[in-house]
Amino acid sequence: MSSTSAGLVTGLTAAALVTVGYLGYQASANIPAELSAAGDRSAAASKAPRDRSNPTALPGNSGTGERVVYSLDDDRVWLVGPDNRVTRTFRVTPSTVDPAPATYHVTSRSGAVTGSDGIPVEHVVRFTSVDGVPIGFSAAKSGLTPPPDPKARTGGIRQSRADGNEMWKFATIGQKVVVIR
Known part of the structure; x- marks a missing residue:
């Protein structure tokens, strides 16, 4: 050449x-x-996990000690024990109202109620509110986790019934909840 x-x-x-x-x-x-x-949440369906080689890996910016970690970007929750080891991780269906990234604590729980979307839910674990909309984790009694109506202001972060049972056991009043991007 x-x-x-x-x-x-x-x-x-x-x-x-x-x-x-x-x-x-x-x-x-x-x-x-x-x-x-x-x-x-309109672009949520195309989101890739932050760690493509290990999509369930606990993000590094998620705090320390026993806590619930909720990633807004990954639509995933990690239950983390006091030794900083993940005891369970699972995908969730986000609500239409997101909490700001911050550290919160579980403020209330309900065994069974009707969600703000009219769906019967169980194992409700609330940790904050945004403009009067309570934010927390719950499982629909039907076991379904369809996306919420985008026109409704809801704060229920839906999980499967099995994951809801584990969240209920883990996230008692005062438990730390770390929300990250």
Whole structure:
């Protein structure tokens, strides 16, 4: 290959890399506000786990000690023992109202009630509220976890009945709940 050909290939490769970088920047800078707003769940279906090689791995930014960890981005919960070992992890169906990332504590529990969406639920573990909407984990008595009506303001983070049973045993009043992105 002549030095002229090598220079041409190098120049074209550099131009291609610059173009791809610029287009990537433009795409990220032009996300509509309704998709980038905190709490929006419209893009949730396409989310990939934060650790593709181990999607159930406890995130590093989730605190220490015994706690419930809830990842808004992963729609996943980890029950973590006092030795910082995960005793259980599971997927959840998020509510339409998200709590802010922070550390909370379980404030109330109910064995069985009707959820704000009208669905009978059990093992309700509440840890905060957002603008008057109580936020907590629950399991539908039917065992189903369909996505909530996007037009309704609900705070029930749904889990399976089996996971709800474990959450109920683990998350007693005062238990730490760490919400992360």
